Amino acid sequence: MAEHFVQPPHWEWYIVGYFFCAGLAGGLYVLATLLRITGSPRNDAVVRAAFLAAFPLVVACGILLTIDLGQPLRFWHMMINTTPGDGGLNFKPWSPISLGTWALLVFGIFSFVSFLLALWRRGSSTIFEVIGSVVALFLASYTGVVLSVSNQPVWSDSWAIGGLFVASALSGSAALLVLLAHWRANSSWSEPRLDRADRYFVLLEAALIVVFFVTLAQAGTLAKTFSGVWLVMWILVFLSLIPALLGSAGSRRTLSAVAVLVGVLLMRYVVIFSAQS
């Protein structure tokens, strides 16, 4: 039975926002790459929309992370060692927050290049996008691992948060693309495919939530994330997945996509706040 005597780090709305944007940015990049790999030029409009949306989200990530710091002007201390006599770069592979900083920077470069190429309506090489997608998936995953690699109740009691955040990054970004596709011309080919992908991702997310609960039950801290209002929120998270699981068309499809996106945000909110309450 895990017993914890730690204090909460007071990671609150900025961090929820950062995790949300990082998941969506990473997910959009991966989905754009997958759509490109599957080869149909009929996906081009959606691919372009995904690359155009990913980079601004990465910029939002950087802003949210920086303003969450107690000393925002020292954000660069994440990368440069300022200890007298040490100097050099800060790179601690065993510390997810350190790895994640570098991942955000590297993904920022990939997403920026893809953004510019999308702006100029040029395609980048598949290999470039595949490498960018690997970094994107890491970005989506590490935000969960950074919680697990702590001594906080709930967070450190489960190894599944990294996976859960990847699954919800994919479901959220597929939902976002469904919405973008809905509002763009030349997207009707992609829309049902995105919808189908979203259903698979939502199923994966639901499975990961169950794994998350099982790991917490094993550690004896499930009650903490279920206490009071948090239980209601978890129920809402599950409800948000149901329309996408059932599948829909037309305007119901957009509503189901909005529900998935709200659920993705809510899930991160519950995971982050319930552990610190």
Add this chain to the structure above:
Amino acid sequence: MPEPVGFFTDTSICIGCKACEVACKEWNQLPGNTPKFGDGFDNTGQLDAENYRHVKFVDLVGDTPIVTGNGNAWLMMSDICKHCTNASCLEVCPTNAIVRTEYNTVLIQQDACNGCRDCISACPFGAIGFSESSGTARKCTMCYDRLQANMQPACAKACPTQSIQYGTLSQLHQKADARLAALKKQGYDNAQLYGRDDSIYGGLGAFFLLMNKPEVYGLPNKDNAVLPRRNNRMGYFGGFVTAAIGIVAGLVAFRSRADAPPAKGAEPPASAP
């Protein structure tokens, strides 16, 4: 390099006077928080950016009269950063603001810390707090500035009962062993050393003589004294497996089916760019 130094806190002789708290605030110029008055004698609350020392009061006196508490009925313990050998805070700190000093203590360099607060989520003892005034994480420095001037830390100097003793770790270990043996001889069966050996985070620079189980004082026992990095491997593995499943699912969902008839209302295929 000076010999490793630390604190031996003998809780069996702590009288809860809080002289250590006051001396610490005096020396480190900590204004403190507004006192909280509740049920017990603890009006400090917890260790944080304003309280590098915190005298814990563990009231185990029952409502019915008791014959003897075997030293357990009314526990007091002056808590502090443990200056762990394997320090969770130092492990996760992304800026390397947290360093091990030449005295083997753990120090947060205030001019390097950017206030990300990852160390707070990692410290299993809740020893670090975030200071709104400095925008940084703060905790006991073991009076690093006093050590450099060959002075002992303020709390140890102020403690009237010598419950807090400062010295080289090798000396303190000997003292602690002798004290434990004496208490056992007097029949205090629950008395035990905490952090004297390497079973708790590789050994603690600030270790304790406790009169009850560590959990009773709000300290993790051996099974719960684990480092954050234990979750790295499985955390990333979970992310990797999910990503792999997600990619396959995405490819299946997006596969072209170019030979299938277009859905009703779908536009004709666009030409390749």
